[in-house]
Amino acid sequence: MIVKMKRRFLLASAAAGSVNAIVPGGRQSAYAARLQGGFEADVTPVPLSNVRLLPSPWLDAVERNRVYLLSLKADRLLHNFRKQAGLLPKGALYGGWESDTIAGHTLGHYLSALALMYAQTGEIACRARVVYIVQELAVVQGQWSDGYIAGFTRKEKDGAMVDGKRIFAEIEAGDIRSSGFDLNGAWSPLYNLHKTFAGLFDAHIHCQCHQALEVAVGLGEFLETFFGKLTDAQVQKVLTCEYGGLNESFAELASRTGDEKWLHLARRIYDRPVLDPLMEEHDDLANRHANTQIPKLIGLGRIAEVSQDRRWMTGPEFFWKAVTQHHSYVIGGNADREYFSEPDTIAQHITEQTCEHCNTYNMLKLTRQHYASNPQAALFDYYERAHLNHILAAHDPQTGMFTYMTPTITAGVREWSTPTESFWCCVGTGMESHAKHGDSIWWQGKETLFVNLYIPSRMVWARKDVSWRMETGYPHDGRVSLLVEDLKSPIAFRLALRVPGWVREPIRVAVNGQDVPVTSSDGYIVLDRKWRVGDHVVLDLPMTVRTESPVDEPKLVTLLRGPLVLAADLAPAEGVYDAVDPAVVTDDLTQDLVPVEGQASVFRTIQSGRPSQLEFRPFYAQYRRRSALYLRCFSEAEWTQEEASYRKEQQRQKDIAARTIDVIHLGEMQQEHDHALRAENSWPLVYRGRNGRDLRSGGFIECTMKTRPGPLALKVTVWSADITRTRGARLLVNGRALPDVKWPADKPAQFVDVEALIPEAWVRGRKIFTLRIEPGSGRTSGPFFDVRVLSVRS
Template identity: 75%
Template sequence: MEIRLNRRFLLASVALGGAASLFPGARRALAARGPGSVVAGESVTPVPLQDVRLLPSHWLDAVESNRAYLLSLSADRLLHNFRTQAGLPPKGEVYGGWENDTIAGHTLGHYLSALALMYAQTGNAECRSRVAYIVQELATVQDKWGDGYVAAFTRKAKDGTITDGKIIFAEMEKGDIRSGGFDLNGAWSPLYNIHKTFAGLFDAQTYCQDPNALPVAVRLGGFFEAFYSKLMDAQLQKVLTCEYGGLNESFAELAARTGDAKWLRLAKRTYDRPVLDPLMARHDDLANRHANTQIPKLIGLGRIAEVSGDAHWQVGPRFFWQAVTQHHSYVIGGNADREYFSEPDTISQHITEQTCEHCNTYNMLKLTRQLYTWQPNSALFDYYERAHLNHVLAAHDPQTGMFTYMTPTITAGVRDWSTPTDSFWCCVGTGMESHAKHGESIWWQGAETLFVNLYIPSRMQWARKDVSWRMETRYPYDGQVTLKVEDVKAPAAFALALRVPGWVKGDLSVTVNGQTVPATPSGGYLVLNRTWHAGDTVALTLPLALRTEAPVEAPHLVSLLHGPMVLAADLASAEAPYDAMDPALVTSDVVRDMAPVAGQEAVYRTTQAGRPAQLEFKPFYAQYKRRSALYLRCFSESEWHQEEGVYREEQRRQKDIAVRTIDVIHLGEMQQEHDHGLRADGSWPLVYRGRNGRDLRSGGFMEFTLKAKPGPLVLQTTLWSKDVPRTRGTRILVNGKPLPSLNWPADMHARFVDVEAAIPEAWTQGKETLSVRILPGGSRSNGPFFGVRLLAAGHKGSQ
């Protein structure tokens, strides 16, 4: 078994970063480009992050804001559980949010990576000293355990008591494996958690040259080597039904860094067949799968391919990237609704407040970089740029340094921001990393070619040719890009490849020292071959034009773009209530109806098309505290005349439900069930007719908590109409009291229906939450139940 330890593979692993999804038009762009490389056979890697410095821009603003946040956090507070579980006294109080739950410790791995990346990006010495401190603390904890173990997650026992998480491994070694979704023997995604620790240690070694990081990672790997050795393959498959992040990537990375083939064997065993076999067979089986659970696995397969030299392992990652970017992604580059993939090409049915999760985009960008090292193709960076600009920037408020979990695509949606010390969601962790490394994908290098893939103001030292470059631009607000050779030790001959985005229409121009020069088109790049001297200046002008895009299945649902930048109608402040009807466009040519707003960059206003009033479109990513309309229905005059009444009534119905909703749990979805404290017995999650749900067997129950408020309330449960007859005996208890009557629908046409029950007002007085328990009737199986919603009493809104 050959382990390849060359520079390309090492850089391919440490330079991966980001997260995201699809955009309309990607399929056409890829088809137009084809799979060709710029330079056949040339190995391509990113210019090391430490050799790139950002110049003033929105990207630098994000880095500086994130740096301030990182340095405001306490390493000792993030290390609290690591120390206490090993029997060491804590040096800081545990943080709140997810760090005070059974997933505790996941943030430290992200934080370690973010500090290491921030050191590489900025040279900040405090970041490096914190990395050294954290790694030393982890080594101390590991020494106390004595067997390589180092972690901070906890586990909740069946009686509700919280213990340290290590006990689950002893249970599983004995054959007691209770695995599914996010829960593994009472711990929340513990292997995902471990993957974050591995990744942080690797980044500490790569970017800070920490001498202790790899030894800690090797000893942690040894703990898992012993654990794996005690499991039969069927048992390990059961373990892997719980989210394990990119643990396969971690083991492959250990192989690359140590040269020891045993880690590669572990990486290959970390392969859950039900998910990965279809993707390796080029079959899109993603619908109703938790999106971010899957993406890191594919990155791991790619790392196995790189380390082993076996291209077979590339099949799944390549197919997965194509499927997600072309069939499962939104205009801003993100993917998934309520964290789950839907059926291919159904974006228009999933434009909600629960899109798009930042972690997904972080990992999709990481996968994109990986694919690019295998075969440089500018179409990969058409996607990368889309998601990096329109989703990653949108998920971070540069004024506060806080992060979103979801970036909603629903009209008038509001971005929900983290707090400094009481959130620590997964997307806070990936946000810390994303905004520490915006310089990592601008400049790429081959043996004789320098690639420019992103147009972000920056300075770069290219050690390979001993030449430094400076890029100045106001892109994507302006299409003018200037690149200057600031210094070169001696005149150097090489090719400069400038990416031409797939959306470019019309003429573009490129000059060197003010003179128009021939540029060879190749693989989506303009390639300048010459001998470069200090002071040489390249000027590239990319024509930025307005255009529209639409989901392939809904051509009348349009979004507006300016070059790579997605625009959205600016509706109102996020802080004020909003009850207006959703806006629409009535025109045969959206672009022609737009007029630029004087004195504002990339801001346009409808002249006649806006309904119910004219609309102003601004960059979506920057509408941090605004309500936006990202997707708008576009009608012809005749269509609008026919549909205006129906359109307004549907808008009224949807808004009535939204206004009355106090809380809702989407059953069968792991995160939703966890957030509502679901407990169940004799009940299993499932997917039916494209929707996640949960059935209920005789003798079982399901119980969860919903937020409440005083006053008359209605409990609404969604079922499939044909399942109503055998579910009529279901009993629903609120705070232990059975609801007096359920309003069962009489219409049995095949559709999703709502069963409603009024909650006596006396039951809600003084209550901020309600406990809801569902018990089955006499039938062997009740449901499936697809969701339970608590509403203020009012007019019934049918589905």
């Protein structure tokens, strides 16, 4: 489905218009907010090194992340870089993804995180480690002698892991093989190199490490030579494999070196099938891997900035609107099982496989980029929502560990990384996210200081030689206090305070104890005056409770208070949870709530909760709890009519989930990679909005599945009309065909689950088994969608 973008940004409310202030006597004050001629075009964040966080959940996250970063060993992350260059490694290889063919991606994230942490906190140990890593990379680069540095590997047909560099020679010779994540046997190698570039650039800018730029230029020269040997058609074939924001890397090289050749190369790293529709302002994102696409748009935006050609911003700006308005959950995250769905189908995709942290990390980068060229407060309505309710939710401040997914499904459990055996992509972006919580609070124009996030902090605005201190109980308390702490001499400039899109009531603003009348302009209250040491601004933002619903299901509600998304607290994450999903029976949930005394942002239903009354708490902080984020809302009459069928369906879904030992969603790259899928005469496809795999005669689909002791069954999801027409298929477990598989016949066209028992003796004593699907007697079989291993209840 292709949708032309027309709707406004749903997260930005009417607060972007005028705001009536509470004014004593109604007299126009000398401090009245006013705006002359609009905001400056050149708006940048105040440097992170000039911002220090004060006590708050954000500071807690930074401090815990700092401990984790310094617990890691740089030499272990450098293992493959040295080994592949013929140098003796100085540390053992880490586990998880660092032991797979994507090895080395974490080092780039780690460099960025250390550099950002140094800028955010001034921690000297972080800078020292950055300098050491860059020096080691320079040694590796010297050993290769052609600019190359990388830690990714390549898997040979016999399963042997070898250095990844050899894929470049194969590609130059015209041998280009990719299934989306895999490029000639290596896992997203260009994505991997983008992370290395990003880490080097952060080391250069935040740690003043000039050698980092030299290493980045050397790596750029290697890739320029490589791409220079490929035709445009071959480049497009290479770009079918996830390449991160490699176009951004080359644009950044152009910016930092002043050499136009890098901008030419950046423009060449352009994936036409994905980017052309977005540049034409068409949303065809459905069934595309979400985080593969977001960095590409950031890259286009960077090309626009460096080249000063705003035409390149068309795609990024449209993409941002499409994702935030039509593909985002209430917490600001997006995608189900890492993929975009059709626009405005959120209610159909509330699962345990939402929301990937990397996606939101990159959407916030895109938002910052968009804001710098178009400083509109509504952009930070989205930023605040996602930064608070998803980014904080994906990091446990007690352990310092990270989630890959933040589930939106009722009673979902956040699964946390381990210190040394995970190193998923979301561990890497998590390291970065919680090293830089001060990077978007304060922004600066030539004559305007913007406050976009209300996070307690101290800041030095070097442009005007003025220091500010912001104290607040935000996000639980809407009172924000801003104090001019230091200033050489009185100076005039504008202070622009963002009016959040969720504000529904009049705002109070006081300067030095005097209430002032205000109106908003482009979503800001602007105080234009000559500032002196000790000047004190107090902003009171009323935090009312409200509900929101997905566009496609008005009866599904979420509860919010101010910037916080709330969720019903159900139970601890540990242990079995088999209760019926909660619901509310009311015409207006906000009228059936009372605050819980002594607990910030906690509310309890009076009589609408079903099957019992519910207690709502901030979603982000329910790190090790099961919660209900989206709730079905019924009237009394509807509840009476639907209660029985509602509970029956909920129980059926819970039964499947409880019985599931393993599941593979065919046609999805990450799932197939994790299950070591092999296939011949089989192609991924999308059918009726679901990813799957077709299977042609003479081919097969083969993967590994987990098992456990006891009676088991295999459940395969198919489209009934197709499987009937193609006369079924053969399901083999460890090479033996399952008997008595009952394929559907003469059923209406619909998705159907086919379940067959697995003889216990076939998998006894094993942790995994090999599943193979072979076509039936027709020319094709399938498509096949989800495959599950289920326990069989006695």
